[in-house]
Structures are given as structure tokens and as C-alpha cells.
Amino acid sequence: AQSVTQLGSHVSVSEGALVLLRCNYSSSVPPYLFWYVQYPNQGLQLLLKYTTGATLVKGINGFEAEFKKSETSFHLTKPSAHMSDAAEYFCAVSGSGGGYNKLIFGAGTRLAVHP
Amino acid sequence: DVKVTQSSRYLVKRTGEKVFLECVQDMDHENMFWYRQDPGLGLRLIYFSYDVKMKEKGDIPEGYSVSREKKERFSLILESASTNQTSMYLCASSLSGALNQPQHFGDGTRLSIL
Numbered sequence: 502a503q504s505v506t507q508l509g510s511h512v513s514v515s516e517g518a519l520v521l522l523r524c525n526y527s528s529s530v531p532p533y534l535f536w537y538v539q540y541p542n543q544g545l546q547l548l549l550k551y552t553t554g555a556t557l558v559k560g561i562n563g564f565e566a567e568f569k570k571s572e573t574s575f576h577l578t579k580p581s582a583h584m585s586d587a588a589e590y591f592c593a594v595s596g597s598g599g600g601y602n603k604l605i606f607g608a609g610t611r612l613a614v615h616p
Numbered sequence: 617d618v619k620v621t622q623s624s625r626y627l628v629k630r631t632g633e634k635v636f637l638e639c640v641q642d643m644d645h646e647n648m649f650w651y652r653q654d655p656g657l658g659l660r661l662i663y664f665s666y667d668v669k670m671k672e673k674g675d676i677p678e679g680y681s682v683s684r685e686k687k688e689r690f691s692l693i694l695e696s697a698s699t700n701q702t703s704m705y706l707c708a709s710s711l712s713g714a715l716n717q718p719q720h721f722g723d724g725t726r727l728s729i730l
Contacts, residue, residue, distance in 0.1 A: 533716050544721035552716035601713040606658040
């Protein structure tokens, strides 16, 4: 069965500092991996996805993530945090939904950015 | 851009009521999904549909049913609402069931059962 673990339910950084949100997955099949962001009182917005090919994936708003098969990780980074990055971030995996793109989500990491 | 619209942002109902949550997408997507979101648990799949009138149970289908009479519309039904169904409900759609297809989400319905 597939699963996703996000290390740290809350992360706090200073404006301008590096953002690192951790995601580890478990999958018996080649995974497809996604990061979503949720701003207050809104739905989830796709940040980036890894399907095949290049292991370093660039997304919107300056975020990127690197797929590391040997570490079963897909950590999300941004070189310089902005106040507008404060939100909840979800890592998700798909790949074994019986032929359908069912997603398994991590529990989420809430990012706080302080001045 | 894909637009997934959920009919209500906030809803308050009473225990035992039959509750309907509606979701419409405007991009002719094949697949549609219903999740509930609870703090610390992430999103959990209730039901999904891969075609009109076709549905599959997700991880937590108990107490829920769904209806997809038209391709663009996917309804979640709480047959007899209970307080433990108080939650945020999110609808999503995807172009197809291909595993690399992302899901596109609505803004959610925050449902309170009193």
C-alpha cells in the first residue's frame, strides 16, 4: 500500500530564509508525486508534480522539489521565503489506484513566515 | 483554467438530516472525487467517479453515497447526518484516470452537523 509522511506539522521561517518541507513516500510501484498548497479558506492548488524524466521539478511561485528514489523522498524547497508563502502544504502520491489516479495525501505541513 | 465549483462554502445541518453537497466542473473531465479534510489527517477519499453513473468507494465511504447523472456534476449525499461528519469537504476533478494526471480542487464546503 502507498503512504506519505510529511515530517513536521508546523514549520516556521523568517522572510528571506530557505523553505524546506519534507515528504517521504512508500510505494510498491513507480510513484507519481505531487505538492499542493492550500491558502486559508480555499481549496488545494497544484504547485508541482513529478511523473517521469528530470528528477528536479520546478513549480509555481518559485518552489521546486527533487525526487530521490534511493531515499524515497520528494522534499519541497524555495530559496527565499515570502510572507505570501504562509499556507498549508500537502504532499501526495498516486500510482496504485487500480488504474485510477487516486491520490494518497500526507497530513500536511503548515508554513508560517515571520518578518 | 479548470473551474471546480462547490455549491456552498458553509453549511449547517442537524443530526439525522439528509444532506446534499454539489460539485460542478467546466472542463469535461472524466474523473471526479470527494474528499473530507480533518486537522492532522490530511485529505481522505470518500468516493470517486470515472464516468457518468459509475462510482467507486474510496477509503472512508461509510455513511456517504454519491450520484453522477451528468459528466460535469458530482454530488455527495449524507444519508443521515451525524456529528462526526462535521468536516471540510473538497471536490476535485481530473482530465482522465491516467496516473500522472493531477487533480483540480474546488474551494471546499465547511459542513457543521449540530
